[in-house]
Amino acid sequence: MNSVALFSVSSWSIPMQLFIFFILQDFFQWFTHTMLHRIPVLWNFHKVHHSVKEMGFAAHMRYHWMENILYKPLKTLAIMLIGGFEPEQAFIIHFITIVIGHLNHSNIKLTYGPLKYILNNPVMHLYHHAYTLPKGKAGVNYGISLSIWDYIFKTNYIPNQDGEIELGFKGDENFPKDFIGQSLYGFAKKD
Numbered sequence: 001m002n003s004v005a006l007f008s009v010s011s012w013s014i015p016m017q018l019f020i021f022f023i024l025q026d027f028f029q030w031f032t033h034t035m036l037h038r039i040p041v042l043w044n045f046h047k048v049h050h051s052v053k054e055m056g057f058a059a060h061m062r063y064h065w066m067e068n069i070l071y072k073p074l075k076t077l078a079i080m081l082i083g084g085f086e087p088e089q090a091f092i093i094h095f096i097t098i099v100i101g102h103l104n105h106s107n108i109k110l111t112y113g114p115l116k117y118i119l120n121n122p123v124m125h126l127y128h129h130a131y132t133l134p135k136g137k138a139g140v141n142y143g144i145s146l147s148i149w150d151y152i153f154k155t156n157y158i159p160n161q162d163g164e165i166e167l168g169f170k171g172d173e174n175f176p177k178d179f180i181g182q183s184l185y186g187f188a189k190k191d
Contacts, residue, residue, distance in 0.1 A: 008084040021085050021093050022145070028075040029097075030142050030149040035071075037139035042070070045186035050169050055126060060098075060105035064186055100145045109163050116158075120147040123163050124156070131166040133157075 009017045036046040045064040052059040076090050103110075104125040111123045120143040128141035140157035143150050150156040176182045 007082070010084055017083075017085065018089055018092060020083065021079060021089050022096065024079045024083065025075065025093055025097065026144065026146045027149060028079060029144050030146075032071045032075055033142040033144065034139070034155065036067075037142070041186070043138075045070070047169060047172075047175060047185065048182045050129060050167075051172055051175050051182070052129065053167050055105055055107045055122075055129065055167065057102040057106045059129075060101040065183060066186055097145050104144065109161070111161055116147060117151055118146060118148050120145055120150075123161055124150075124158055126163045126165065126167075127157055127159070129167045131168045131170070131172075 009020060012020070036042045045066045048064040049059075049062055049067075052062055076094070079085060080087070080090060100120070104120050104122050106122050108122050110121050112119050112121050116124065120141070124141050124143075124147055128139065130140075133140060134157055137155075137157070140155055141147070141150050142155055147156065176185055
């Protein structure tokens with residue numbers, strides 16, 4: 001991989017390489033996540049993830065299969081090409097972010113106190129899934145592992161810490177409940 005990289009991290013320590021990979025991947029994830037909410041055709045696929053009505057760690061794994069084709073592999077491959085990262089490093093970071101994603105989709109009310117400005121947390125991500133969003137917003141709290149991007153780009157929103165809110169999106173009562181209907185939804189539905 002190092003021969004096609006824009007810059008090479010191969011001379012850096014392994015912990016530093018993993019840290020840089022994690023930061024880059026999290027920013028790419030934040031950016032693509034905002035696009036999933038702001039571009040209507042992508043939002044139609046992403047609605048599967050937002051159709052959950054109750055948070056639990058398995059909500060993290062509920063998404064339309066097209067997300068695995070449209071952006072998930074592309075963001076990892078792009079980061080690997082940019083920095084000359086190795087596949088093993090991608091696996092390690094993927095595992096870490098899956099664990100964090102499960103935690104942030106859990107029904108545990110954690111905020112991490114002052115670290116909430118750096119680390120995403122279950123309460124912050126709960127408001128990402130809120131049925132009612134602030135006026136004029138396509139979404140909020142797009143971060144998966146880190147919250148810092150939401151604070152930097154002013155997409156953060158935590159009106160209170162109790163986490164007692166309705167989940168979903170406007171019109172979700174008409175959203176397909178079955179696997180086939182949800183799998184085909186993004187192809188046929190034009191919002």
